[in-house]
Amino acid sequence: MELKYGASREKPREDAAMQRFRGHRVGQFIHWGLYALPAGRWEGKDVEFAAEFLPRVAKVPQQRWEALANDFTLADFDAERWADTAVALGARYMTITTKHHDGFCLWPSAHTDFHMGNTPSGRDVLGELVAAYEARGIDVNFYYSVLDWRHPDWRFTLENDADNLAFARYLDFAMKQLEELAERYPSVKGFWFDGTWDESVKANGWWTWEVERMLKERLPGVVVNSRLRADDLGARHVDSNGLLMGDYESGYERRLPEPWDRSVAARDWEACMTIPQASWGYHQGPWAQSTLKHPWDVVDMIAHCTSLGGNFLLNFGPRGDGSMAPAEVEIARTVGEWLAVNGEAIYGCGYAEGWDYPGWGYFTRDSSTGKVFAVVTRAPASGRIRLELPTGLELVGLRLLGSGEYPFKGLADSVFEVELGGASNAGPRVFAVETSALAH
Numbered sequence: 001m002e003l004k005y006g007a008s009r010e011k012p013r014e015d016a017a018m019q020r021f022r023g024h025r026v027g028q029f030i031h032w033g034l035y036a037l038p039a040g041r042w043e044g045k046d047v048e049f050a051a052e053f054l055p056r057v058a059k060v061p062q063q064r065w066e067a068l069a070n071d072f073t074l075a076d077f078d079a080e081r082w083a084d085t086a087v088a089l090g091a092r093y094m095t096i097t098t099k100h101h102d103g104f105c106l107w108p109s110a111h112t113d114f115h116m117g118n119t120p121s122g123r124d125v126l127g128e129l130v131a132a133y134e135a136r137g138i139d140v141n142f143y144y145s146v147l148d149w150r151h152p153d154w155r156f157t158l159e160n161d162a163d164n165l166a167f168a169r170y171l172d173f174a175m176k177q178l179e180e181l182a183e184r185y186p187s188v189k190g191f192w193f194d195g196t197w198d199e200s201v202k203a204n205g206w207w208t209w210e211v212e213r214m215l216k217e218r219l220p221g222v223v224v225n226s227r228l229r230a231d232d233l234g235a236r237h238v239d240s241n242g243l244l245m246g247d248y249e250s251g252y253e254r255r256l257p258e259p260w261d262r263s264v265a266a267r268d269w270e271a272c273m274t275i276p277q278a279s280w281g282y283h284q285g286p287w288a289q290s291t292l293k294h295p296w297d298v299v300d301m302i303a304h305c306t307s308l309g310g311n312f313l314l315n316f317g318p319r320g321d322g323s324m325a326p327a328e329v330e331i332a333r334t335v336g337e338w339l340a341v342n343g344e345a346i347y348g349c350g351y352a353e354g355w356d357y358p359g360w361g362y363f364t365r366d367s368s369t370g371k372v373f374a375v376v377t378r379a380p381a382s383g384r385i386r387l388e389l390p391t392g393l394e395l396v397g398l399r400l401l402g403s404g405e406y407p408f409k410g411l412a413d414s415v416f417e418v419e420l421g422g423a424s425n426a427g428p429r430v431f432a433v434e435t436s437a438l439a440h
């Protein structure tokens, strides 16, 4: 089918910027805005829903929401400390909400007055963050919500000519903001779009195509997620011919693909995940705070994504005073300590073709050296794992990362057993698997 605004390529991008993004594997997502101040509580009541949805769920009058800007004093904000958290986590990139659904902007935008520049400190926190992260070698990507609850021209649906006119103005406004972001922060490495699911956006696939074109023209190498895109017929992410739009699939949100579904590995993709069950912005209530993931759950998800050629973007919700939540900092530290020992099996790694999903964890393969790793995230109660190699291979060596050579026992051609011993405090074990062709 002839599409004007469909996918721009049939195969994954292979340029240096894309390979860099693909090799990162671990990213830090940050949701920060006015919603961090009430942090899920309004008029003394916990609202058991994502904190960034509070204005909608608690039906907060617009004026009162906007008045929060006066309390956004950044009393404890330090971009350097945030960037240190990313380093501790072992993140290779960071994606930050420049504007979420409430329309508040973290940079002093010339196209609205609802921005950080009009808060008591007047600081350009986005600029500070870009500088702090990049100084540590961490790439910065911008999240931008196309959906905007505050803008008078935003429409969910287009019912009549007046809606069409208003929404055309809105799209023009959003385009200008995106041009502004590209111009003010030209070192940004990627754009992560959200809030594109409404009928109004789907009816304007041309605009999503134009945004991608504009960004790529102004920022060579920039990487754009599939969630931005709709085609001529309103198909999202994947066009009406079945081809991925944007540079990587970004539909996995608080869920991962089935670990045995190798079809996923044919495309670049990224999954994003909250630390509490379901809030992206900081939520102070027990609804969120009693559901924080364990660091080894996070490690499992990182390995899971890597094993299918995807990136994992772990979300942090800093608090209203600008400080990172201590529990999240602690999780970052533990995951990062694991990655410091075992990152060889994650960074620059991907799907290990020919190696079946083992059940006790994941196989990953270094994309440049071809080395295969076994990441044991779910050690069986027996304390033993069975390593089944692709037919025709035999195991010639096993190295436990962070330790050294490790014993194993042959059971049959290409089938081996590894005795793990007791549980490890250092988290999931990783073995580098050395093979050679079976001699018969």
Ligand code: FHN
Pocket: 050, 052, 194, 195, 253, 272, 280
């Ligand atoms: O509604 C948002 C939500 O607040 C959060 O930003 C997530 C992140 O992927 N995206 C939307 C829901 O899909």
